Amino acid sequence: xxxxxxxxxxxxxxxxxxxxxxxxxxxxxxxxxxxxxxxxxxxxxxxxxxxxxxxxxxxxxxxxxxxxxxxxxxxxxxxxxxxxxxxxxxxxxxxxxxxxxxxxxxxxxxxxxxxxxxxxxxxxxxxxxxxxxxxxxxxxxxxxxxxxxxxxxxxxxxxxxxxxxxxxxxxxxxxxxxxxxxxxxxxxxxxxxxxxxxxxxxxxxxxxxxxxxxxxxxxxxxxxxxxxxxxxxxxxxxxxxxxxxxxxxxxxxxxxxxxxxxxxxxxxxxxxxxxxxxxxxxxxxxxxxxxxxxxxxxxxxxxxxxxxxxxxxxxxxxxxxxxxxxxxxxxxxxxxxxxxxxxxxxxxxxxxxxxxxxxxxxxxxxxxxxxxxxxxxxxxxxxxxxxxxxxxxxxxxxxxxxxxxxxxxxxxxxxx
Amino acid sequence: xxxxxxxxxxxxxxxxxxxxxxxxxxxxxxxxxxxxxxxxxxxxxxxxxxxxxxxxxxxxxxxxxxxxxxxxxxxxxxxxxxxxxxxxxxxxxxxxxxxxxxxxxxxxxxxxxxxxxxxxxxxxxxxxxxxxxxxxxxxxxxxxxxxxxxxxxxxxxxxxxxxxxxxxxxxxxxxxxxxxxxxxxxxxxxxxxxxxxxxxxxxxxxxxxxxxxxxxxxxxxxxxxxxxxxxxxxxxxxxxxxxxxxxxxxxxxxxxxxxxxxxxxxxxxxxxxxxxxxxxxxxxxxxxxxxxxxxxxxxxxxxxxxxxxxxxxxxxxxxxxxxxxxxxxxxxxxxxxxxxxxxxxxxxxxxxxxxxxxxxxxxxxxxxxxxxxxxxxxxxxxxxxxxxxxxxxxxxxxxxxxxxxxxxxxxxxxxx
Numbered sequence: 001x002x003x004x005x006x007x008x009x010x011x012x013x014x015x016x017x018x019x020x021x022x023x024x025x026x027x028x029x030x031x032x033x034x035x036x037x038x039x040x041x042x043x044x045x046x047x048x049x050x051x052x053x054x055x056x057x058x059x060x061x062x063x064x065x066x067x068x069x070x071x072x073x074x075x076x077x078x079x080x081x082x083x084x085x086x087x088x089x090x091x092x093x094x095x096x097x098x099x100x101x102x103x104x105x106x107x108x109x110x111x112x113x114x115x116x117x118x119x120x121x122x123x124x125x126x127x128x129x130x131x132x133x134x135x136x137x138x139x140x141x142x143x144x145x146x147x148x149x150x151x152x153x154x155x156x157x158x159x160x161x162x163x164x165x166x167x168x169x170x171x172x173x174x175x176x177x178x179x180x181x182x183x184x185x186x187x188x189x190x191x192x193x194x195x196x197x198x199x200x201x202x203x204x205x206x207x208x209x210x211x212x213x214x215x216x217x218x219x220x221x222x223x224x225x226x227x228x229x230x231x232x233x234x235x236x237x238x239x240x241x242x243x244x245x246x247x248x249x250x251x252x253x254x255x256x257x258x259x260x261x262x263x264x265x266x267x268x269x270x271x272x273x274x275x276x277x278x279x280x281x282x283x284x285x286x287x288x289x290x291x292x293x294x295x296x297x298x299x300x301x302x303x304x305x306x307x308x309x310x311x312x313x314x315x316x317x318x319x320x321x322x323x324x325x326x327x328x329x330x331x332x333x334x335x336x337x338x339x340x341x342x343x344x345x346x347x348x349x350x351x352x353x354x355x356x357x358x359x360x361x362x363x364x365x366x367x368x369x370x371x372x373x374x375x376x377x378x379x380x381x382x383x384x385x386x387x388x389x390x391x392x393x394x395x396x397x398x399x400x401x402x403x404x405x406x407x408x409x410x411x412x413x414x415x416x
Numbered sequence: 417x418x419x420x421x422x423x424x425x426x427x428x429x430x431x432x433x434x435x436x437x438x439x440x441x442x443x444x445x446x447x448x449x450x451x452x453x454x455x456x457x458x459x460x461x462x463x464x465x466x467x468x469x470x471x472x473x474x475x476x477x478x479x480x481x482x483x484x485x486x487x488x489x490x491x492x493x494x495x496x497x498x499x500x501x502x503x504x505x506x507x508x509x510x511x512x513x514x515x516x517x518x519x520x521x522x523x524x525x526x527x528x529x530x531x532x533x534x535x536x537x538x539x540x541x542x543x544x545x546x547x548x549x550x551x552x553x554x555x556x557x558x559x560x561x562x563x564x565x566x567x568x569x570x571x572x573x574x575x576x577x578x579x580x581x582x583x584x585x586x587x588x589x590x591x592x593x594x595x596x597x598x599x600x601x602x603x604x605x606x607x608x609x610x611x612x613x614x615x616x617x618x619x620x621x622x623x624x625x626x627x628x629x630x631x632x633x634x635x636x637x638x639x640x641x642x643x644x645x646x647x648x649x650x651x652x653x654x655x656x657x658x659x660x661x662x663x664x665x666x667x668x669x670x671x672x673x674x675x676x677x678x679x680x681x682x683x684x685x686x687x688x689x690x691x692x693x694x695x696x697x698x699x700x701x702x703x704x705x706x707x708x709x710x711x712x713x714x715x716x717x718x719x720x721x722x723x724x725x726x727x728x729x730x731x732x733x734x735x736x737x738x739x740x741x742x743x744x745x746x747x748x749x750x751x752x753x754x755x756x757x758x759x760x761x762x763x764x765x766x767x768x769x770x771x772x773x774x775x776x777x778x779x780x781x782x783x784x785x786x787x788x789x790x791x792x793x794x795x796x797x798x799x800x801x802x803x804x805x806x807x808x809x810x811x812x813x814x815x816x817x818x819x820x821x822x823x824x825x826x827x828x829x830x831x832x
Contacts, residue, residue: 062441067508074497078495150520
């Protein structure tokens with residue numbers, strides 16, 4: 001019938017992009033454009049915004065300690081509705097389409113209900129659909145555990161992960177993540193009006209941005225894209241479907257011609273600081289603190305421990321999300337029987353500012369100029385951690401916006 | 417581990433019985449009672465009331481001529497939520513339970529999306545669940561077409577059919593249909609306060625009651641129960657779970673000791689009458705009228721044609737649901753090129769009253785006393801049809817309540 005196979009494309013639409021039938025019709029126009037451009041398209045959809053919360057609310061009302069397997073069955077129904085509605089909307093405008101639930105594709109996952117990991121996506125069914133000229137409309141966020149045959153979910157925001165994994169499985173040319181912003185910015189435009197949309201960002205940088213509160217993409221999906229080399233775009237479903245912006249490409253470092261030293265400034269106000277003063281400095285002390293926190297499933301972020309000055313005691317500081325602060329404090333209070341320390345200080349009124357850029361690896365002095373600039377504004381740095389491509393500082397929350405603006409200008413990120 | 421297998425029971429709960437999480441908790445108490453009584457229980461649930469309408473509304477908004485296969489996928493999500501919520505509620509009160517979607521059981525159906533028929537229910541999965549001491553919470557109304565692997569639905573009210581079919585498949589001792597009324601009444605208690613709840617009613621009588629507007633049970637489910645000899649109870653989920661009423665048993669005629677001559681009076685106001693006057697009486701004329709109506713998928717109910725007086729022409733009267741009247745009228749107007757008739761009369765202002773009872777088969781004079789009693793009240797009978805166990809008359813709608821009350825008293829059905 002035809003010559004070479006058509007290139008493949010994954011398009012993912014989140015909850016706000018499919019919030020109403022009207023919006024779903026708009027999504028269908030975006031899909032239509034790509035089909036007309038010659039792609040075999042797989043669309044991945046989230047639940048209509050608000051629906052997942054409604055379903056989770058019912059689970060909690062029925063039983064606060066709900067059976068996670070039933071939770072998955074209940075919550076997965078949200079995406080089922082959206083995939084069906086988009087498929088019938090596409091059909092109604094003359095585009096062959098059919099919906100696929102996780103168990104139908106199948107998207108095979110582990111049995112870790114509520115936060116399952118994708119283990120395999122056999123592409124036969126989707127291949128057959130493409131051969132028949134059908135758009136595949138796939139429910140994101142969900143899969144099936146093959147042994148039990150039960151519905152699983154990937155955890156909140158898992159639809160991004162579904163999209164990237166499917167793109168890898170079907171060998172898609174790229175994966176477009178449609179959201180309510182038109183790309184990744186050098187920082188939050190609500191704080192810095194001069195923030196710029198980036199054309200490209202490296203996977204590693206995006207990982208840091210995502211994990212630092214720039215909630216455009218789920219961290220897991222970026223990891224997956226990086227491992228499977230899936231070219232991923234972040235773009236807006238609110239653009240004119242006839243003439244959309246290209247968005248931001250998340251790609252390999254090598255694909256970025258002119259790497260900036262610093263590509264973005266991220267911040268997080270959702271931090272609570274816990275400092276243990278004069279901890280007896282002996283082997284195993286860090287484990288005695290952080291193993292109980294891990295056992296309690298508390299997400300520890302920054303960890304700062306300095307070289308002990310006197311060889312006898314040191315200070316250990318770490319941060320946790322504010323919602324987990326009280327639980328973390330309880331764990332630490334209990335751990336004090338194993339951890340000799342002078343006292344425990346806490347501070348809820350802090351925020352974390354991060355400077356991110358792959359170029360840092362080959363440029364000296366980035367950290368120094370950062371600290372200098374903040375000092376110049378009278379901003380006190382409470383703690384510092386660094387990685388190869390990131391510098392994070394903990395400061396008083398009141399200075400958040402000032403610090404972000406200062407650093408954005410400092411590294412030449414302001415729009416002309 | 418144990419001796420003889422436990423008896424099995426199917427319990428079905430409709431939309432109003434699971435309308436909120438609060439109501440679902442109440443349903444769980446009913447299930448708990450039966451588990452304690454020693455049954456292996458399969459529960460069949462509908463969607464929370466209102467949810468199916470919301471989902472159907474979205475389908476219509478997306479595309480008035482929607483793809484029926486996607487419609488099924490979308491609408492089936494409603495039951496998925498309820499089965500999950502009930503399963504986790506049961507688990508939370510210490511009763512082992514798991515949810516089953518149609519595709520998981522599997523409930524295998526035909527490919528007639530939107531009104532699929534159940535073809536097979538392999539009981540292996542449910543058997544294994546019972547052996548493990550689990551209550552099976554099954555989404556009603558839905559199934560899977562095995563070849564395509566797609567979700568099907570059985571048509572509205574199909575959950576009753578699911579319940580009876582599952583009862584047949586697992587060899588249940590009985591099937592309890594929980595609804596918002598506590599049984600089947602001799603007539604509508606809103607019209608006749610003296611209407612009585614029946615302890616038992618024969619399948620054949622229930623079929624006539626159901627098809628005549630007593631909307632307690634879906635006709636298909638009664639047919640299925642009759643064929644597979646499933647003892648089916650209609651009872652109320654609003655009863656005290658600790659001490660519920662037994663409801664009405666729908667059973668074989670032989671299981672009813674003292675058969676009444678007349679067991680119930682049904683009525684339907686949803687009638688539109690069409691009469692063709694002086695139709696040329698020759699072979700094929702009835703087909704020329706009713707085949708086009710069937711082709712247009714119009715549900716013709718009463719059909720009355722009398723012996724032609726002059727051998728040349730006759731009158732033909734039939735009724736259709738009021739919602740289908742205009743379409744029926746259009747079909748007839750087109751058919752008049754093949755059907756020579758004098759004129760077509762129509763009347764929307766009619767209702768149908770039916771007297772039902774298996775005992776009629778062996779008792780003469782039931783019809784005569786009916787006509788006499790109506791005449792005594794000055795009620796004009798426009799048309800009559802009868803079956804072995806039913807007499808239906810078409811009257812002016814204004815007399816509906818008077819006719820029902822008159823006949824209810826006439827046949828000794830009033831509560832003492």
